[in-house]
Amino acid sequence: MNDAPRRLPPDMDRASAAMILGCQPRQVGFCVRCRGLTVRYGAHAKLICPWCHWKETATQKNGAKQD
Numbered sequence: 674m675n676d677a678p679r680r681l682p683p684d685m686d687r688a689s690a691a692m693i694l695g696c697q698p699r700q701v702g703f704c705v706r707c708r709g710l711t712v713r714y715g716a717h718a719k720l721i722c723p724w725c726h727w728k729e730t731a732t733q734k735n736g737a738k739q740d
């Protein structure tokens with residue numbers, strides 16, 4: 674599978690992260706799971722980043738829960 678969203682490293686600058694995430698730089702914060710950058714504030718706020726969400730979904734699809 675190559676449709677995985679890319680993980681945004683915590684040291685990435687927020688303006689670039691915001692462009693990728695499609696939000697405002699002030700809405701960018703840390704993923705609670707991998708500490709990567711994600712939309713943490715505002716209307717589309719999420720606790721985990723798209724990459725973690727994708728991993729979770731992919732794992733569920735495979736029926737093999739790993740933790």
Ligand SMILES: [Zn+2]
Pocket residue numbers: 704705706707708709721722723724725726
């Ligand atoms: Zn994450």
